[in-house]
Amino acid sequence: MSVLLSVLTVLLTIFFMECLSWFIHKYLFHGPLWFMHKSHHEQSKSFFEWNDLFAILFAGISLFLMFIDGKNFGIKFFIGVGITTYGIIYFVVHDWFVHRRFKTFKSNNSYLQAVRKAHKIHHKNMGKRNGKAFGLLFVRKKVIQ
Incomplete structure (x- = not known):
């Protein structure tokens, strides 16, 4: 597999995981x-x-994909790398920065602060209903203002 195709596979998997995560969160986690x-x-x-x-x-799925295709470094391996990369990004932004599970990551970046604020609005509803919309539109409006 070429380097370009490998990188493209990882990037597309990260994008797909973001879309899948939104769908799973809206329709399964709050369902x-x-x-x-x-x-x-x-x-x-x-x-x-x-x-x-x-x-x-999801870590198990990515490890499985990388394991079964590890000798060949084929498409399954790089899908696993993409899922793992998405998981790391998600952990750093969502768990570490937004929810401050570790107190070491702070930023005054206006976009990151808007993401944090939008997520806090999502969490104001402590119930199953009306907690579905996270609203990236809100984030974009706050950053532009």
Whole structure:
């Protein structure tokens, strides 16, 4: 597999994972999987939440893809790399910056602050309903103003 095709596969997988994550969050996490996801909307008593099992699931999928195609470095391997890269980006932005699971990542960047504020608005609703819309439109409006 060429380097260009490998990089393109990773980038497309990251984009696909963002779209898939939005869909899963809106229709599954705030739907039939609410029993697990609600731990993310509640005041946590411990560092780990039931919601963290979703990260473990996706990590397992990416490791499986990389393992079965690791000798060939084919498309499955680079899809696994893309899923892993998305997971790292998600962890740093969502868990580390937005939710401050670690207190070390702070930024005065206006876009990042708007993302954090939009996510806090999403979390104001502690229930299953009306928590579906995260609203990147809100983020874009706040940054432009």
